Amino acid sequence: MIRQxxxxxxxxxxxxxxxxxxxxxxxxxxxxxxxxxxxxLEAFDSCAALETFIEDTATKQMRAYLESTRNGGYWFSVDDxxxxxxxxxxxxxxxxxxxxxxxxxxxTNNQVEGVHEADFVQNDGTHIFVLSGTRLYLHRSxxxxxxxxxxxxxxxxxxxxxxxxxxxxxxxxxxxxxxxxPGYPSLGTRGGGLTGxxxxxxxxxxGRGCGYAYSDTMKVTVVDVSAVASPQVVQQVxxxxxxxxxxxxxxxxxxxxxxxxxxxxxxxxxxxxxxEVYEDKxxxxxxxxxxxxxNEKLIREQTLALWRPEGRNVSSDGASHPLSSDCHRFFHANxxxxxxxxxxxxxxxxxxxGAAPVDRTSVVTYPGQxxxxxxxxxxxxxxxxxxTDAAQKDFSYLHKFDIREVGKTTYVASGTVExxxxxxFSLDEHEGVLRVATTxxxxxxxxxxxxxxxxxxxxYSRVVTLGEQDGQLVELGRSEDLAKGERIFSARFVxxxxxxxxxxxxxxxxxxxxxxxxxxxxxxxxxxxxxxTYIHPLGTTHLLTLGEDRNxxxxxxxxxxxxxxxDVSDLAHPKETFxxxxxxxxxxxxxxxxxxxxxxxxxxxxxxxPFTDFIYSPTDYWSGFRSDLLVFRVDxxxxxxxxxxxxxxxxxxxxxxxxxxxxxxxxxxxxxxxDDYVYAITDAGVRVAKLESxxxxxxxxxxxxPTP
Numbered sequence: 001m002i003r004q005x006x007x008x009x010x011x012x013x014x015x016x017x018x019x020x021x022x023x024x025x026x027x028x029x030x031x032x033x034x035x036x037x038x039x040x041l042e043a044f045d046s047c048a049a050l051e052t053f054i055e056d057t058a059t060k061q062m063r064a065y066l067e068s069t070r071n072g073g074y075w076f077s078v079d080d081x082x083x084x085x086x087x088x089x090x091x092x093x094x095x096x097x098x099x100x101x102x103x104x105x106x107x108t109n110n111q112v113e114g115v116h117e118a119d120f121v122q123n124d125g126t127h128i129f130v131l132s133g134t135r136l137y138l139h140r141s142x143x144x145x146x147x148x149x150x151x152x153x154x155x156x157x158x159x160x161x162x163x164x165x166x167x168x169x170x171x172x173x174x175x176x177x178x179x180x181x182p183g184y185p186s187l188g189t190r191g192g193g194l195t196g197x198x199x200x201x202x203x204x205x206x207g208r209g210c211g212y213a214y215s216d217t218m219k220v221t222v223v224d225v226s227a228v229a230s231p232q233v234v235q236q237v238x239x240x241x242x243x244x245x246x247x248x249x250x251x252x253x254x255x256x257x258x259x260x261x262x263x264x265x266x267x268x269x270x271x272x273x274x275x276e277v278y279e280d281k282x283x284x285x286x287x288x289x290x291x292x293x294x295n296e297k298l299i300r301e302q303t304l305a306l307w308r309p310e311g312r313n314v315s316s317d318g319a320s321h322p323l324s325s326d327c328h329r330f331f332h333a334n335x336x337x338x339x340x341x342x343x344x345x346x347x348x349x350x351x352x353x354g355a356a357p358v359d360r361t362s363v364v365t366y367p368g369q370x371x372x373x374x375x376x377x378x379x380x381x382x383x384x385x386x387x388t389d390a391a392q393k394d395f396s397y398l399h400k401f402d403i404r405e406v407g408k409t410t411y412v413a414s415g416t417v418e419x420x421x422x423x424x425f426s427l428d429e430h431e432g433v434l435r436v437a438t439t440x441x442x443x444x445x446x447x448x449x450x451x452x453x454x455x456x457x458x459x460y461s462r463v464v465t466l467g468e469q470d471g472q473l474v475e476l477g478r479s480e481d482l483a484k485g486e487r488i489f490s491a492r493f494v495x496x497x498x499x500x501x502x503x504x505x506x507x508x509x510x511x512x513x514x515x516x517x518x519x520x521x522x523x524x525x526x527x528x529x530x531x532x533t534y535i536h537p538l539g540t541t542h543l544l545t546l547g548e549d550r551n552x553x554x555x556x557x558x559x560x561x562x563x564x565x566x567d568v569s570d571l572a573h574p575k576e577t578f579x580x581x582x583x584x585x586x587x588x589x590x591x592x593x594x595x596x597x598x599x600x601x602x603x604x605x606x607x608x609x610p611f612t613d614f615i616y617s618p619t620d621y622w623s624g625f626r627s628d629l630l631v632f633r634v635d636x637x638x639x640x641x642x643x644x645x646x647x648x649x650x651x652x653x654x655x656x657x658x659x660x661x662x663x664x665x666x667x668x669x670x671x672x673x674x675d676d677y678v679y680a681i682t683d684a685g686v687r688v689a690k691l692e693s694x695x696x697x698x699x700x701x702x703x704x705x706p707t708p
Contacts, residue, residue: 031386032385032386032387032389032392033335033336033384033386035335035383035395035416036333036334036335036397036416037416038334038416038472039333039334039335039397039398039399039414039415039416040333040334040413040414040471040472041331041332041333041363041399041411041414042331042332042333042334043328043329043330043331043411044327044328044330044331044332045328046327047304047327049327050304050308050327050330050364051303051304051307053332053364054261054304054307054308054364055299055300055302055307057261057339057364058261058263058299058339059295059296059299059300061339062263062267062269062292062295062296062299063292063296064386064387065269066269066270066288066291066292066295067288068387069270069271069288070284070285070288101124101125101126101142101674102125102126102142102674102675102677103675104601104603104604104674104675105123105125105672105673105674105675106599106600106601106671106672106673106674107123108121108122108596109595109596109598109599109600111371111424111425111595112372112373112374114249114374115247115248115249115372115373115374116163116164116247116248116249117163117245117246117247117596118161118162118163118174118245118246118247118248119161119162119596119670120132120159120160120161120162120669120670121670121672121681122162122163122164122171123141123164123672124164124166125141125142125674126140126141126142127139127140127141127142127150127225127228128141128672128679128681128686129162129164129171129225130681130686130703131155131159131160131161131162131173132664132683132684132703132706133664133683133703133704133705133706134154134155134156134157134158134159134706135152135153135154135155135159135703135704136152136153136154136155136159136162136171136173136223136231137149137152137686137701137703138150138151138152138153138225138228138229138231139228139686139701140228141672141674141679141686141688142674144674144677144679144688144690144698144699145688145698145699146699147679147686147688147698147699147700147701148699148701149701150228150229151228151229151230151231153223153231153233155173155175155221156175156177156219156221156236157175157176157177157178157217157219158175158176158177159173159174159175159221160174160175160176160243161173161174161243161246162174163246163247163248163253165248165251165253165349167251168251168349168350169224169225169226170222170223170224170225170234170349171222171223171225171231172220172221172222172223172246172248172253172347172349173220173221173222173223174218174219174220174243174246174255175218175219175221175243176217176218176219176242176243177216177217177218177219177238178216178217179216179217179238181216181217181240181262181309182262182264182265182306183262183263183264183265183302183306216240216241216242216259216262217238217239217240217241217311218238218239218240218241218242218243218255218257219236219237219238220235220236220237220238220239220255220345220347221233221235221236222234222235222236222347222349222356232316233316234315234316235313235314235315235316235356236313236314237311237312237313237314237323237345237347237358238311238312238313238314239257239311239323239343239345239360240259240308240309240311241257241258241259241341241343242257242258242259242260243255243257244256244257244258244342244367244370245370247372247377249372249374249403250350250406251348251349251350251406252346252347252348252349252403252406252407253346253347253349254344254345254346254347254372254377254403254409255344255345255347256342256343256344256345256370256379257342257343257345258340258341258342258343258366258367259308259340259341259343260339260340261307261339261340261341262306262307263299264298264299264301264302264306265298266294266298267295267298267299268291268294268295271284271287271288271291308325308341310322310323310324310325311323311325313358323358323360325360325362329360329361329362330362330363330364331361331362331363331364331411332363332364332365333363333364333365333381333397333399333414335383335384335397336383336384336386337363337364337365337366337381337382337383337384337397338365338366338381338382338384339366340364340365340366340367341362341363341364341365342362342363342365342366342367342379342381343360343361343362343363344360344361344362344377344401344409345358345359345360346358346359346360346361346403346407346408346409347359347407348406348407350406351407356407357407359407359408359409361401361409361410361411363379363399365379365381366381366382366384367381368380368381368382368396368421369421369423369424369426369427370424371424371426371427371428371429372403373429375402375403375404375429376400376401376402376403376412376429377400377401377403377409378398378399378400378401378427378429378434379398379399379401380396380397380398380399380421380426380427380436381396381397381399382394382395382396382397382420383395383396383397388443389443390443391442391443392442392443393418393419393440393441393442393443394418394419394420394439394440394441395416395417395418395419396416396417396418396419396420396421396438397414397415397416398414398415398416398417398434398436398466398473399411399413399414400412400413400414400415400434400468400473412468412471413468413471413472413473414471414472414473415434415466415472415473415474415475417436417438417464417466417475418438418440418462419438419439419440419441419461419462420438420439420441421436421437421438422437422439422487422488422489422490422491423490425490425491425492425493425535425595426438426488426491428493428498430493430495430496430514432467432468433465433466433467433476433514433517434465434466434467434473435463435464435465435493435498435514435520436463436464436465436466437461437462437463437488437491437498437500438461438462438464438488439459439460439461439487439488439502440459440460440461440462440481441458441459441487442458442459458484458485459484459485459486459487460481460482460483460484460485460486461481461482461483461486461487461488461500461502462478462479462480462481462482463478463479463498463500463512463514463520463522464477464478464479464520465477465478465514465517465518465520467517476517476518477516477517477518477519477520478520479512479520479521479522480522482500482502482508482510482522483502483504483508483510485504486502486503486504486508487502487503487504488500488501488502489501489502489503489531489532489533489547490531490532490533490534490535490545490547491535492535492536492537492543493514494537494540495540496513496514496515497511497512497513497514497540497568497571498511498512498514498520499511499512499535499543499568500512501531501532501533501535501545501547502531503530503531508525508526508527509525509526509527509528509532509566509574509576510522510524510525511523511524511525511568511571511572511574512571513571523571523572524568524570524571524572524573524574525574526566526574526575526576528576529549529550529551530547530548530549530550530562531547531548531550532545532546532547532564533546533547533548533592533593534546534547534591534592534595534598536598536600538565538634538636540569541567541568541569541636542565542566542567542568542569542636543564543565543566543568544563544564544565544600544607544634545563545564545565545566546561546562546563546564546589546591546592546598546609547561547562547564547592548560548561548562548592549561549562549579549581556585557585558585559585560581560582560583560584560585560587561581561582561583561587561588561589561592561611562579562580562581562582563579563580563582563607563632563640564576564578564579564580565577565578565579565634565636565639565640567636577636577639578638578639578640580632580639580640580642582611582630583611583613583626584613584614584615586613586614586615587611587612587613588611588612588613589609589610589611589612590610590669591609591610596670597609597610597669597670599670599671599672599673600634601673604673605633605634605635606631606632606633606634606643606673606691607631607632607633607634607640608629608630608631608632608671608673608678609629609630609671610628610629610630610667610668610669610670610671610680611626611627611628611629611630611645611668612625612626612627612628612667612668613625613626614626625649626647626649627647627648627649627651627666627667627668627682628645628646628647628648628649628668628680629645629646629648629668629671629678629680630642630645631643631644631645631646631678631691631694643691643694644693644694644695645694645695646668646678646680646687646689646694646695646697647695648666648667648668648680648682648684648685648687651666651682651684651685651702664683664705664706665683666682666683666684666685667682667683668680668681668682669681669682669683676690676691676692677689677690677691677698678690678691678694683703684702684703684705685700685701685702685703686700686701687699687700687701688700
């Protein structure tokens, strides 16, 4: 729970400006730009044009920020409320012989079949690979009774996620590395939205190595694991930026990373404080004017090489080669999209025995949601509002890239939709049609002089369909507007059907008929207390969901986790057929907001989810912690039957909390199921038990806690 809170708090920070106050002044730099209803990406025709665009954008954002500090305007932090799923294969990694492996096993819970998603755990049925702390842990996991830690490998920086290519015996690992880069990183916004935004520099951490959150370089490490006991690093790629997500289709791995603009040394976003200046409006305005001129001079003097470092490729023999970037592979939108770079890095693992060729495509924009089908990759980014105006709506731009060519990513088309997206499941491509579930917010202005708070922001949701036509993603149809005053908590598209859950006090499940893209129709609605944050289809007739049970008034006094089964065989009349409440008011599961923690074993009709809870004990504090992998048998006719749990609560008592950190905690986070065996996976180790006696572990491996 601590991990999720800190991540949400970090990602939920948005910089906003108070606008519309009596006596305020309008400045050109803060005038909003119109939404582009025919969005497109345009390539730069030269490196000089790229540099000019970066500096113009940085200057405008700097000026907008400083202008907002005049006449009593100020900036504040708000949370925009955004909430932060492989076909099993048999057999093991080649080259080692031994057992043939289990008949069936679970893999990463991918959203799209054949499009593999990165996670900190990967497995092939006979081996389990885990990233924990700064190490890769490689296990022989079959036979299950002989679970063994075969090797460890130190990974530079702070490793986060990896992809596994079983056919090529490659693990491709993303980590964050702090390197001395000039300037100040931009921190503090999600970009756009109704509150406007501008990145602020974080000068306090420059040159001080403040950890993962301040790392400025993404490293890709390619590891040959054909011999699991002796893994070999065959390639290392360093690129400026931070890891966002990754996908693998066949032998091509694509990483998506975001790099914030780095302000030149000396740029300041506030006039140095003195009582004399800050209590005299004329003096303050003159000081702001002078600071704007000084900042722009520094911005214009910075070279493209400093705005955009090249990166490097290191082969297995240690030879380092610079990764030159083609300025023609950089794109910008015909709409304001915020400050930064989003890059798609493509690696073709089939191209060479050692180092794979590297291809890059970059967009000058702030990051958004990412979705990939087997043929296309979509990036959704919010329209950038410089300030809040009355009746202002959220809009998102959708950019489509073709990923059918091995090792390449090619821009295809763009489109515009009203609203914002909750996560990747808000997007789906089916038979050439893109379906999008959005929540549309309309803002009102806050008047601080009014004795009554006036927050009249309204919300509603809808499903929109789009098709590609002449470089545009053109709207084909849209549903009616749904659930006024609520927002989308989860969505899922299955063939020509769609499902959306919204929430304010009750949990409406909406069902959609999408068989006619020109007329997407809401056909059913079911209201129950609480909400679902993840929807998992069981064929075409049922949905399995995880969420929270709440009182009808939305309060927490009766809160618990909740599993639900919905019968959607009749789309017009969905029914919640079975539910199962879990835990106390303090209960939590990473599967609530991370679909890769939700593990459904279709062949066995088994569900495994990580679960933590705490019941305070005045005599033995640590005994109050539960850290379990809960296993259920799921039957659409009989509901949920608890099978048992694999407990890791003893790890809490072994590894006391001084060793915990925001990215290392010993609770259960993932699972693997293989035939009749269940593996519970934590940052602190792996434990396996037989399905019929989950409370009796067969074997456990423990990892080394990272140095605080």
